[in-house]
Amino acid sequence: MKLNNIGYLLKEGFRGIFLHGFMSFAAVCVTVACLVIVGSFSILAYNLDVMVEELNKTSEILVYIDSELSDAEARSIGTKINLLDNVLQATFISREEALEDFIADHDGDSAFNGVQAADLRHRYVVTLEDNTRMQDTDEQLKQIPGVAKTDAAYELAEGFTTIQNVLHMVSLAIIVVLLVVSLLIISNTVKLAMYDRKDEIAIMKMVGATNGFIRLPFVVEGFTLGMLGACIAFGLEWLGYDAMVERVAQVDALQLFSFVPFQELLIPMIAVFAAAGMFVGIVGSWTSIRKFMDV
């Protein structure tokens, strides 16, 4: 392919968009619809993931210190706990603070009036970097001299991890299925546009055009339509997401849900939409034209 043809081929690619206006419009609409569905599902899955992650962070291990140890000795154990590799933070709670919490938790119930600080143990509230390793970390904590016992809610942590894993798998499966469906629909739409131009392609082949020369304008067209669809879908996604977050914020019953601001997702969303637009546009047109090349 000669360099002086590149300009012509690019121009032909763009001209094709307007020349086959209806098909171009249909291809862009299909791209927008598919990307909005894939994008919405991805954002929803991401938000659910973040929410589960936040809930999971509340999982913690309570480490009770031997009551024989002095206050200073009990406080020094914190250093050893913090040295464990999976420990995110170890917060010391003295007997006195524990008693205050205990009374507050039981709403000043008179049945606990006789409980003294000395009846309780110093303790640490330990949060972890990775809750899937809670059991290992618990075992390590138990090995530290001066630790009397620990209290770890493995089941809860495992439950959160399972929910997250299932969520990841389901999201991935749905996103892949939606992307494949988008690709098929776009490929068929491009195929219709190609069918409209099959005579033109046959003439090009007949007079000796190379496959690359024939393909390039269609690929440019597919790329442009894919990117245009991606831009529109991105804009709609942004507007729709912001509107939804605003509405959710106004409903008291939905305060449990906290959504990540779209600005935080801006860069990855632009990257994903651009890549998806480019992919469906180029792959859609490339695969569609193949069957028209055997002349």
Added chain:
Amino acid sequence: MIQFTDVVKTYEQGNNALNGVSIQIEDGEFCFLVGPSGSGKSTIIKLITGELKPAAGAVHVNGYSLERIRKREIPYLRRTVGVVFQDFRLIDKMTVYENVAFAMRVVGASEKEIKDRVPYVLELVGLESKMSRHPNEMSGGEQQRLAIARALVNNPSTIIADEPTGNLDPERSFEIMALLQEINNLGTTVLVVTHAQNLVELFGKRVIAIDDGLVVSDGAEEVSGDEAE
């Protein structure tokens, strides 16, 4: 030069289209290829343009060996062979000028080359005054002239016309054949596939007759036979 040596072509369904065809058309020759429907004429054209590969035998077209041609070489073979069809195969949404320029553009010609060559070729076929018309605004004869201009514009060494007069009245048919002869006079090899016996007789050129996948007579051989006598 076009050379077929013992060419056999069998289609997937198992029927033999050619059963050992040997022909040779020299550069600058004008030939008619005649024969009933299904005799193998279209298969010969498809072999020449690289649409088909022979099952056995050898096909040489303008320096390319078709039995071992690589897929990426086929476009370059086709640039040496201009093809004209009975149904013209023009692009209606393009003007006369654009139809011809399009054929140059797709083989990578520059705009300057196109501007120089297209008017010359349109003048050669007598369409210089109709450059801005669209094919559907023209008569059948004019459309076939345009198809010939498109086949000629990349300066191929061979023109193959597949039933070029099949859709034309006798007067227009004669004009088209005269135009093809004029092109031949300029040095281009011309192979015309036709059923029009009157035109074949009128022009008195070499006639290759084919039937049931075999060459049943070749006017060139007869001529040389006569000369030998």
